[in-house]
Amino acid sequence: MHRVETECQGSALSKRIGSLSEDALRYALERQDPSAIFALGCEIAGRLERNGILRSDWSRGLVVAAVGGIEICSSFARSCDYCMERKVKHLVNGELCEELQYYHRICAVTIVNSAFPIPLGFRFQKDGETEVSCSLSLLQDLPDRVSRRFLDLLIADALYLQAPFVRAVEGLGLGWVINLKDNQPELLAEAQRLTAWAALHRGNQEQQELQLWHAPEVYWPVADRSVRVVKTVRTQRQNRIRVSLDDAGRRRPQKEMVVELSTNCYASNLELGTIPPVFVHQLA
Ligand SMILES: [Zn+2]
Known part of the structure; x- marks a missing residue:
């Protein structure tokens, strides 16, 4: 809403819509039927897809969406009929x-391969419902509203790596x-065992090194x-300034190099074919 408000003040939307405040948007949305908003969002995304806006070179023409949940507000004092407790x-x-x-808590499905993220829909988590089952209901609601070949690929965090969820997503x-x-x-443990050897790929960019292991089965x-696993270790060098005091009590800034290591493992059902496994890392 902040973005829409800004765009309505000076950019393209100022000609099409005109000045519109975040408060006015909120007032109107409060009085809208959520399923109508959801349907409208899907219709717009469908049109963007038909016009080729959602395809991108880096994602090799695939439309990639991320799914995830977030807590949006909490209170000891205020509540509504739909609150979780x-x-x-x-x-x-x-x-x-x-x-x-x-x-x-809400779960959201958002297209992430485009120039900016485009939310397709979100769903409020109900009391007693897990984030994963809430997200799955949202995903299963999508194909009715957007064409079946609309999304190609789904990205999620480790919480979602559960056999029933993965089966349903493939369904x-x-x-x-x-x-x-x-x-x-x-x-x-099996993935670690199969990637305990020297890295398959070693890429060097300025200040950053990427090591990559690939176990296709x-x-x-x-x-x-069986699933495909890609493991990466990123080594990042960063220059920092550390200030210390010398014998006379004067502040002496000193440059130092800090090395940060981050290890990640990803599971996937992607058929890579001739695509290099570093694509899985780029997606994640
Ligand atoms: Zn509430």
Whole structure:
């Protein structure tokens, strides 16, 4: 809404719509039927897709969406009919108390390969519903509203690497790339075992080095199937300034080099063919 407000003041939208405040948008949206908004968002995204706006070179012509959940607000005092509830320990006048807290979580599906992210839809998580099942309901609602071949690929964090979710996503005809972490310990251990050798790929850019391992078939016992795994280690060199005091108590700024390492594993069902495995890293 901030973006729309800004665009309405000076850019292209100022001619098409004219000045429109965030407050006016919120007032109108509060009085709209959410399913109509959802349908409209999908219709617009469908038109963008038909006009070729959503395709991009880096994603090799694939339309890539990310799915994820976020908590959007919480309160001990204010609530609505659709609030989720939880008991939270917090300090009241210096004493630790357990109190009922109201909050909301939403799941969103957003196209991420385009020049800027385009939200396709979101869904409020219900009390007793997990983030993953909420996101799945949202995804299953999408094909009815957008054409079946609209999305190609789904990106998600490690929470979503669960056999039933992955099966359902494939049932929708989607490819997927999901972070692999210790919530799938057997798959992670097998992936580590198969990538314990020298890296397949070593790329060097200024201040950054990328090492990459690729295991095209890693057995995932819980799901009784194989998945592709890509592991990366990124080494980033950064210059920092550290200020120390010398013997006379004067401040002496000193340049120092800091090396940061980050390791990531990704599981995927992508058929790479002639595409290099570094594509999985770029997607994630
Ligand atoms: Zn509420």
